[in-house]
Each structure stands twice: as C-alpha cells, then as structure tokens.
Amino acid sequence: MNGGAVDVDVIGTVAAAVLTFFVFSYLLGDLPGLGSVFKFFYRLAMHVLVGAGVGYALAVAGWSVLYPRVLIPLRETLTGHVDPTVGVAATGVVLGGLLLFKLSRPLAWLGNIATGYLIGVGAGVAAGGAVLGTLFAQSQATWTLAGAHSLWDVLFLVLGTLTVFVAFTFTATGRKGLAGTGARVVQVLSAIGRVLVYVALGAAFAGVYVAGVSVFIGQVQFVLPLVLKALSQLGITL
Amino acid sequence: LAPAQLPSWLQALTPKDRPPAGAPAEEEPFESEGILAGLRGVLPVATVATQTLGAGVSIRPQVEPNDLALAGTLQELIARGAAPAIRREGESRAQKLWSNTQRFLVFLIIAVIAIIPLIYSLGWVSAPSLPEAGNAMYDKLQELKPGAPVLVAFDYEPTQSPEMDTQACVVMRHLFARKAHVEVVSLYPAGPAAAQAVIDQLSRPMSDTRSLCGTVPITGDVDRRGYVPGQATGVASIVDTTPVSTVIELAATPDTLRWWAEQLAPHRNDVQLFAGVSASAEPMSRPYVESQQVKGIIAGVPGAIAYQFRLDPSSKDDQTKRQILLAPLESIALANTALVVVMLLGGLIQLLSGRGALSANERRRSGR
Numbered sequence: 001m002n003g004g005a006v007d008v009d010v011i012g013t014v015a016a017a018v019l020t021f022f023v024f025s026y027l028l029g030d031l032p033g034l035g036s037v038f039k040f041f042y043r044l045a046m047h048v049l050v051g052a053g054v055g056y057a058l059a060v061a062g063w064s065v066l067y068p069r070v071l072i073p074l075r076e077t078l079t080g081h082v083d084p085t086v087g088v089a090a091t092g093v094v095l096g097g098l099l100l101f102k103l104s105r106p107l108a109w110l111g112n113i114a115t116g117y118l119i120g121v122g123a124g125v126a127a128g129g130a131v132l133g134t135l136f137a138q139s140q141a142t143w144t145l146a147g148a149h150s151l152w153d154v155l156f157l158v159l160g161t162l163t164v165f166v167a168f169t170f171t172a173t174g175r176k177g178l179a180g181t182g183a184r185v186v187q188v189l190s191a192i193g194r195v196l197v198y199v200a201l202g203a204a205f206a207g208v209y210v211a212g213v214s215v216f217i218g219q220v221q222f223v224l225p226l227v228l229k230a231l232s233q234l235g236i237t238l
Numbered sequence: 239l240a241p242a243q244l245p246s247w248l249q250a251l252t253p254k255d256r257p258p259a260g261a262p263a264e265e266e267p268f269e270s271e272g273i274l275a276g277l278r279g280v281l282p283v284a285t286v287a288t289q290t291l292g293a294g295v296s297i298r299p300q301v302e303p304n305d306l307a308l309a310g311t312l313q314e315l316i317a318r319g320a321a322p323a324i325r326r327e328g329e330s331r332a333q334k335l336w337s338n339t340q341r342f343l344v345f346l347i348i349a350v351i352a353i354i355p356l357i358y359s360l361g362w363v364s365a366p367s368l369p370e371a372g373n374a375m376y377d378k379l380q381e382l383k384p385g386a387p388v389l390v391a392f393d394y395e396p397t398q399s400p401e402m403d404t405q406a407c408v409v410m411r412h413l414f415a416r417k418a419h420v421e422v423v424s425l426y427p428a429g430p431a432a433a434q435a436v437i438d439q440l441s442r443p444m445s446d447t448r449s450l451c452g453t454v455p456i457t458g459d460v461d462r463r464g465y466v467p468g469q470a471t472g473v474a475s476i477v478d479t480t481p482v483s484t485v486i487e488l489a490a491t492p493d494t495l496r497w498w499a500e501q502l503a504p505h506r507n508d509v510q511l512f513a514g515v516s517a518s519a520e521p522m523s524r525p526y527v528e529s530q531q532v533k534g535i536i537a538g539v540p541g542a543i544a545y546q547f548r549l550d551p552s553s554k555d556d557q558t559k560r561q562i563l564l565a566p567l568e569s570i571a572l573a574n575t576a577l578v579v580v581m582l583l584g585g586l587i588q589l590l591s592g593r594g595a596l597s598a599n600e601r602r603r604s605g606r
Contacts, residue, residue, distance in 0.1 A: 028342070122470070211519075217570065
C-alpha cells in the first residue's frame with residue numbers, strides 16, 4: 001500500500017504465487033476425498049493460462065502486426081500520403097481475406113490461393129536455410145573436424161559420425177561368404193552407432209530434466225520471499 | 239518386435255490366385271507371402287505407375303466376431319477420448335493410489351531437497367568457471383563500442399521465464415554496461431512481454447531479492463521491435479532489414495536457434511550470432527557452436543551464473559552476492575543427487591521384490 005493505493009506489483013506477485021500453488025495442486029489430485037478439489041484448482045490455473053495466453057497473443061497480433069503494418073499504411077494512403085509499404089499491406093489484406101473463405105465449404109478453394117502462397121514461401125525459405133545453414137555447414141564442420149582438439153577427438157568424431165550413419169542402414173544382406181562378413185561388420189558398426197544415439201538421447205533427456213528443475217527452482221525463488229514474509233507475520237521464522 | 243498376425247478380414251483381401259497358365263510371362267517375380275502374396279511387380283514404382291487396377295479381386299471380406307469385437311473396442315476408445323483414469327490390467331484402486339503416492343513421494347523428496355539451499359546456504363558448491371564458448375561470448379561482447387547495434391531475440395514464453403530470465407538478465411546487463419544500442423525482438427507473441435519484464439527488473443533497485451538479475455539498477459538504450467510473425471520467414475525478414483553486426487538469440491528450444499543459424503547463413507556473413515539457451519536446448523545447439531555458426535553460447539542457469547561471476551568478479555568475494563548466485567546451483571546439484579539416489583533405490587527395491595522380472599503376459603508379448 002502506498003498512501004492507500006494498492007501496489008499493482010504486490011497484486012501480481014500474490015496472484016502469481018496463488019496460481020503457482022494451484023498448478024502444484026495437480027500432485028494431490030489423486031488423494032481420496034479432496035483429490036477432485038485439487039484437480040479443480042489445477043484446471044482453473046490451466047484455463048487462466050490458456051485464456052490469458054490466447055487473449056494476449058491476439059492483442060499482440062492486432063497491436064504489433066495489423067495496426068502498424070496494415071492499418072497505418074492504408075490510412076496514410078487514403079489521406080493522400082502514399083506509403084511505400086502500402087502494396088505489401090494491400091497484398092496481405094487480400095490474402096488474409098481469402099483465408100476467411102475457408103470457413104465456407106463451397107468457396108474454400110479461394111482460400112487455397114493464400115494457403116499455397118504461405119506454404120510456398122515458408123517451404124522455400126526454410127528449405128534454402130536448411131540446405132545452406134544446416135546441411136552444408138554441418139557437413140563442412142564434420143569433414144574439417146571442427147571442434148576436435150586431439151587425436152582422440154578426431155577418432156571419436158570420425159567413428160561416431162560414421163557408425164551413427166551405419167546405424168540407419170536398413171538393407172537386406174547376404175549371410176554367406178564375403179557378403180556375410182560385410183553384413184557382420186555392418187552389424188557391429190551399427191550397434192556402436194545405436195549406443196551413441198542412445199547416449200545423445202540420454203544427454204537430451206538429462207537436459208530436459210535439468211531445465212525442468214531450473215524452472216521449478218526459479219519459480220520457488222519467486223514465491224519464497226512471499227511465503228517467508230507470510231510465515232514471519234505468523235510468528236514463524238525460518 | 240514380435241511378428242504381427244493379420245486379421246482374417248484383411249487376409250481375405252489378399253489376391254492369392256495366380257494368373258492362368260496361358261498368361262504372358264512377366265519379368266517381375268510373384269510376392270509369395272504377406273499381404274501382397276499373389277501380386278506381381280508391386281514394389282518397383284515404374285511398374286506400379288503404369289498398371290491399372292483390374293476387376294479380378296473380390297472385396298467381400300468375411301469378418302469374424304473376434305475382429306468385430308476388437309473393432310468395437312477400438313471405436314469405444316476413440317469415442318471416449320483421452321480419459322485420465324486408465325488402469326493397468328489387474329490393478330486395483332488401492333494399487334493405483336499407491337503408485338500415485340509413490341510418484342508424489344518422489345516429487346516431495348526432490349522438491350524439499352531442492353528448496354533447502356534456497357533458504358539455508360550450504361556452501362557446498364564453488365563458483366563455476368565459464369566454459370570456452372561462454373568466454374568467447376563474453377570477450378566478443380566486451381569488445382562492443384558504445385552505440386554498437388545489437389539485436390537481442392527473446393524467443394521464449396513466460397512459462398520458460400524462470401530459467402531463461404537468468405540468462406537474459408546477465409546478457410542485457412552486459413550490453414547495458416557496454417552502452418550498446420539494443421534492439422529487442424521476438425518470434426513469439428509473448429516474447430516482448432518477457433523482454434520488458436527483464437528490462438524492468440534490471441532498472442529497479444531491488445532489495446530483499448534472490449534474483450540473479452542483481453540489486454544494482456542499470457538501464458540502457460533499448461529499441462523495442464516487438465513480435466515478428468512467420469518463424470523462419472520472420473527471421474529472414476529481420477536479417478534482411480536490420481543493420482546489425484551482432485545477434486544474441488535467447489532460445490528455450492533448439493528450433494529458434496536453428497532458424498537464426500540457417501537464415502543468417504544465406505543472407506548475412508558479416509553478422510556474429512551468440513546464444514543463451516535452455517539446458518534442454520543445449521545438446522541440439524552444440525553442433526552449431528562447433529561449426530562456428532554460433533560464436534559463443536551460455537547454457538542453462540549454471541551458464542548464466544558463471545557468466546555473472548565473470549561479469550562481476552567481486553561477487554566471488556562478497557558473501558551475500560555469492561550466496562544468492564550459488565543457491566540455485568546448490569539446488570540443482572542436490573536435486574540431481576536426490577534423483578540418482580531415488581532411481582538406484584527404486585531399482586534395488588524392484589530387483590529385491592522380484593518385480594523386475596517380466597510377467598507372463600509381457601513374456602508372451604515379447605516372444606520369450
């Protein structure tokens with residue numbers, strides 16, 4: 001309180017703390033008797049999250065995208081000052097308008113023009129970037145042994161890359177003679193490659209776990225001062 | 239995988255009849271087993287493309303009652319949707335409650351152990367040193383001249399803020415200290431709000447705080463460009479229209495970092511890309527660091543804390559600052575240790591109770 005006015009930050013902090021406890025109440029959702037009450041709190045928090053998220057995204061799309069990029073250029077042009085970006089804005093309005101025809105079954109084909117444009121541009125940009133930015137760049141990094149500082153690094157990099165490639169070999173092979181020997185070599189390399197894939201997936205999972213714990217700790221750090229303050233007012237000091 | 243059994247109605251559809259003896263010979267062999275049995279040359283695409291469907295196959299399957307019952311069960315499952323109460327075969331309500339309680343206990347153990355260092359500093363963890371890629375990022379940002387334009391992309395949602403804000407705080411504090419001209423952008427609608435929260439937090443004197451953003455207020459020259467729609471297309475448009483030489487991507491997922499790395503490659507060779515990523519995004523981001531497409535990176539809360547120690551070396555000697563910075567690291571370390579202990583104990587109990595062996599049902603399914 002500042003001179004009778006409630007501090008908005010305090011309200012926000014308290015609301016965030018309460019919603020945090022609502023989310024954690026999911027863990028008590030299976031308790032007999034009170035379980036349904038805790039589940040209700042959890043669902044309430046989820047509904048608030050989804051509703052606020054969608055509402056905020058709509059407001060941002062309107063205020064940060066439609067207003068400055070469409071409405072302002074059109075308004076300026078209508079008042080006599082031709083905005084150089086009005087062509088782009090008008091094209092966007094037309095394509096966006098065509099998308100609305102998707103709501104009507106007989107006229108849905110008109111929306112396909114906008115959808116085709118979106119998919120075409122999106123796929124073109126993404127494919128170009130993927131080829132130049134990932135496929136070429138990563139292949140180049142592999143054959144130049146980027147990141148290798150010692151002979152062991154080089155061996156691990158080369159063998160690791162090759163065996164992981166071999167792990168994705170799914171061809172039928174012979175069982176006798178030279179073909180059989182080749183098949184057994186491929187099997188061994190493939191097994192090593194699969195182990196490396198498991199290690200990579202394990203590292204990814206460990207990262208997800210650490211991120212989850214970090215988010216939990218961050219949220220506890222946010223709520224903790226409030227809880228400690230409330231406890232101290234009750235005469236409990238930790 | 240165990241070999242699957244085709245249901246009878248599907249087997250009835252397979253054209254097993256060979257063509258009459260007088261029919262002209264073809265080069266492709268017959269398929270002798272499986273659902274394609276009796277068909278000739280179905281796998282080569284060219285043959286399939288030039289074939290027309292004949293009228294010789296009768297599609298009148300005889301569906302057996304067992305198959306009908308299975309189809310009914312499937313239909314019921316689909317109609318019921320995602321029902322939460324799926325109980326294992328033969329599991330009573332008490333057993334389900336016990337397994338849920340076990341999960342709750344695991345959470346409780348890890349949560350309590352993680353919270354303790356946030357209240358009482360244990361002093362078990364020493365100040366971490368910044369890895370090579372983190373040092374590279376610090377050194378390059380340290381070279382920025384006053385007014386140098388830097389684009390910072392806040393590509394995370396508020397749900398990831400507790401982890402990502404720590405990195406955003408140390409990076410923005412460094413940029414403000416270098417008096418760089420910061421342009422803030424986001425590929426997510428909620429990203430600009432996350433950016434504003436970090437900027438506000440940095441600009442306010444905060445007492446009684448445990449935040450890694452620090453207590454000394456700092457402000458800087460910030461240009462808010464807001465939300466840019468279009469994902470990879472949006473990145474391409476930013477790269478084409480923004481005259482910056484340094485981009486810092488704060489990424490909660492590897493996808494957004496990949497978009498930046500991929501779109502900078504064909505458009506701009508003069509831009510240096512740095513990243514602050516979530517711990518979950520680090521493994522998938524590493525290849526771009528090794529290939530030098532990303533010139534420097536800090537990962538997770540530990541990376542942010544190490545960066546803060548490099549940014550403010552006096553924190554190592556100041557007891558209060560040191561405790562605030564190291565508390566989350568102690569929490570993470572203890573939570574990880576607790577998880578390992580719980581996993582080992584769980585495995586041991588499982589082994590001793592004989593429940594680690596496969597049940598008869600599982601043995602039948604795995605074909606052993």
